[in-house]
Amino acid sequence: MVQYHDALETRDPEQREAEQVAALPELIANAKANAPYFATSLADVDPESVADRAALAKLPVLRKSALIGLQADQAPFGGLATGMGDLGRILQSPGPIYDPEGKRVDYWRMSRALFAAGFRRGEVVHNTFAYHFTPGGWIFDDGARALGCPVFPAGTGQTEQQLQAIAGIRPVGYVGTPSFLDIILRKAEETGADVSSLKKGLVSGEAYLPGHRRAFKDRGLSVYQCYASADLGLIAYESPDDSGAVEGMVVDEGVIVEIVRPGTGDPVAPGDVGEVVVTTFTPEYPLIRFATGDMSAVLPGISPCGRTNTRIKGWMGRADQTTKVKGMFVHPEQVAEVVKRHGEILKARLVVTREGINDQMTLRCEAEGAEGPGEAIAETLRALTKLKGAVAFVAPGCLPNDGKVIEDTRDHG
Numbered sequence: 001m002v003q004y005h006d007a008l009e010t011r012d013p014e015q016r017e018a019e020q021v022a023a024l025p026e027l028i029a030n031a032k033a034n035a036p037y038f039a040t041s042l043a044d045v046d047p048e049s050v051a052d053r054a055a056l057a058k059l060p061v062l063r064k065s066a067l068i069g070l071q072a073d074q075a076p077f078g079g080l081a082t083g084m085g086d087l088g089r090i091l092q093s094p095g096p097i098y099d100p101e102g103k104r105v106d107y108w109r110m111s112r113a114l115f116a117a118g119f120r121r122g123e124v125v126h127n128t129f130a131y132h133f134t135p136g137g138w139i140f141d142d143g144a145r146a147l148g149c150p151v152f153p154a155g156t157g158q159t160e161q162q163l164q165a166i167a168g169i170r171p172v173g174y175v176g177t178p179s180f181l182d183i184i185l186r187k188a189e190e191t192g193a194d195v196s197s198l199k200k201g202l203v204s205g206e207a208y209l210p211g212h213r214r215a216f217k218d219r220g221l222s223v224y225q226c227y228a229s230a231d232l233g234l235i236a237y238e239s240p241d242d243s244g245a246v247e248g249m250v251v252d253e254g255v256i257v258e259i260v261r262p263g264t265g266d267p268v269a270p271g272d273v274g275e276v277v278v279t280t281f282t283p284e285y286p287l288i289r290f291a292t293g294d295m296s297a298v299l300p301g302i303s304p305c306g307r308t309n310t311r312i313k314g315w316m317g318r319a320d321q322t323t324k325v326k327g328m329f330v331h332p333e334q335v336a337e338v339v340k341r342h343g344e345i346l347k348a349r350l351v352v353t354r355e356g357i358n359d360q361m362t363l364r365c366e367a368e369g370a371e372g373p374g375e376a377i378a379e380t381l382r383a384l385t386k387l388k389g390a391v392a393f394v395a396p397g398c399l400p401n402d403g404k405v406i407e408d409t410r411d412h413g
Helices: 014-032 035-041 064-073 111-116 137-148 159-169 178-191 212-216 332-342 374-385
Strands: 087-093 095-103 125-127 151-153 173-176 200-203 222-227 233-237 249-253 253-259 274-282 289-295 323-327 328-330 347-357 359-365 390-392 406-408
Touching: 014 035, 064 095, 064 289, 111 137, 111 222, 111 233, 125 137, 125 159, 137 151, 137 173, 137 233, 151 328, 159 178, 173 178, 178 200, 178 212, 178 222, 212 222, 222 249, 233 274, 332 347, 332 374, 359 374, 374 390
Parallel strands: 125 151, 125 173, 173 200, 200 222, 347 406, 359 390
Antiparallel strands: 087 095, 222 233, 233 249, 253 274, 274 289, 323 328, 347 359
């Protein structure tokens, strides 16, 4: 029988929505009062006016790609943290980007994903995420200890020493990337090392391929995945039903997730692929409408496991589709602006091709009747990108639902 981490996971969806939006004004007021970045970016926003998702969707998006520049201008956190006194660690992820960790137990909220994956109090966890500089090891360490699970801080690499530690400590759970778990298991088979204590795992940090999932299951391991980032902590996680099956990932209770059209902050229709934008209820580092750069889509209905929060499909690629045409960068934001200026366009996709040695652009536009003022749209495209492009009209629903705003079909080999 499925067990739950706490009562939040099985709330009526309307109750959850009401409770989360009711917490937004306090989050925004705290950010404006104590984080210099938000004092500027939300200067004209009355926190009490942000009382539903529609109001939230009107706030500016903060892009992960902007963090390096913000932190260079105002070290170490770009004016996004509310103060140093509540922080326990300063960590670094590639960029470099500096990530604050609060002092609170389960600051990253990872215990929820571990519990859903079957981890329970007293079970030893072998943590192979890196502890040096990067947040990964600390994120999972924090969640496991919050559950009452002792942690062996294995870190990365040194496979033979990893095997020695597993044989000696007899951990029940593994956390790390799926590819490194595969390396450990294959090395154990090769050397005869005893890793039979491992029964379950939670993986992240890279794609969890079907081949890995089958291989772990064949070896008697129950291994699930979660979606997290160094900025936000846990975003969503797999939650098996009684049969062990999963359908998508359940959104964490400590965040609000929106799916928006890449290059904008505009929510897409339910089920459409778009960029993941997250608002996290973390007073020490109140990221509001934080655009992750990752693509996903909302799944309909409630998870078969009984958890009632929104489900997403998981990671579906990157949202940054910027490409270079004739030496000029073309950005998704520019395509979005073309759509915004021409209300007859329902959806658009810029297709970049190469004829001989010449690059060509065609803006494919969904429009009622599959027709429209192509010359005016082409002129807007030229004005925004400084490049000439053709316009082609297609019937509504003809463009793929994959979140792509720019499709580059050229051979870059």
